[in-house]
Amino acid sequence: MKKNQLGTSDLYVSEIGYGTMSLPKSERNAVYLVNKAIDEGVNFFDTADLYDYGRIEEVLGKAIKGKRDQIILATKAGNHWEPGKEGWFWDPSKAYIKEAVKKSCQRLNTDYIDLFQLHGGTIEDPIDETIEAFEELVQEGIIRYYGISSIRPNVIREYVKKSSIVSVMMQYSILDRRPEEEMLDFLKENNVSVIARGPVGKGILSDNGLNKIPEKGYLDYTSEECRTLVAQLKEKTNSARLLSHTAIRYVLAHPAVAATIPGASREEQLISNLQAADSPDLSDQEIQMIKELSKANQYKQHR
Incomplete structure (x- = not known):
């Protein structure tokens, strides 16, 4: 599995990581999948405290027991919730960030986090205070590096300007090309890596994707436009590759992209995701053709 440097850090992440939000409900199956991924060369696992209100972190912590030194562990915080209470609210305050990471460490059964990420954010946040929290956690040795998970260009620009983030997680796929317009080149120029989530567009960009297209469509694609694009991609791209x-x-x-983190709730999904590591790179002609077939989406609402 190819590994890429994450920003200016000394973290080298497998180009295909594991987004754990979709781990199966069965703890036994979840632990099996995580260990299968590690055995197949995955060293980058992304989770968040909010996923199933902490349960996913707890399961991941059990799965990596005895293997902590083999993986790069990423989690997120900023969505304030308390065990036993329903609902959550956005809280990027210094106090909560520092409280949340310690609880994540307990659930993950680790004494440090490799990559700690702000799980969202707006331009109205107390950004300087949030950055201060991250910097103090680095100094305290609780986290090694930090980043943000955001699709808001204005927020991303503020963190690039003011902080030492090494990564930005954002949704990016053939169906969601918004990062291309104003973010990817900018982040590359500033030595900040992209972690791409949602690369197969909720399964639409797969060989059985026609069965996964929502009736209301996907982003600014109608359901019919999704069907057309999937058919065209199957027809015109390298037949040696699965569509996913x-x-x-x-x-x-x-x-700019150091890693992508497709999820997997079944073993066959995981194996298929990992096989993409051995799939032929896209030619320049294929990339251009895909861009001509798909939409050059732009960030409009999310600023």
Whole structure:
């Protein structure tokens, strides 16, 4: 499995990581999948305290027991919730960030986090205070590096300007090319890596994707436009690749992207995701053709 440097850090992450939000409900199955991924060369696992209100972190912590030194562990915080209470609210305060990371460490059964990420955020946040929290956690040795998970260009620019983030997690796929317009080149120029989530567009960009297209469509694609695009991609891209592999290789083609984190709730999904690592890179002609077939979406609402 190819590994890429995450920003200016000394973290080298497998180009295909594991987004754990979709781990199966069965703890036994979840632990099996995580260990299968590690055995197949995955060293990058992304989770969040909010996923199933802490349960996913707890399961991941059990799965990596005895293997902590083999993986790069990423989690997120900022969505304030308390065990036993319903609901959550956005809280990027210094006090909560520092409280949340310690609780994540307990659930993950670790004494440090490799990559700690702000799980969202707006331009109205107390950004300086949030950055101060991250910097103090680095100094205290609780986290090694930090980043943000955001699709808001204005927020991302503020953190690039003011902080030492090494990564930005954002949704990026053939169906969601918004990062291309104003973010990918900017982040590459500033030595900040992209972690691409949602590379197969909720399964739409897969060989059985026609069965996964929502009736209301996806982003600014109607359901019919999704069907047309899937059919065209199957017809015109390299037949040696599954469509999901084409989708994963597409997001990895941009030099700003260090890793993509498709999820998997079943073993066959996991194996298919990992096989994309051995799939042929897209040619320049294929990338151009995919761009001509798909929409050059732009960030409009999320600023």
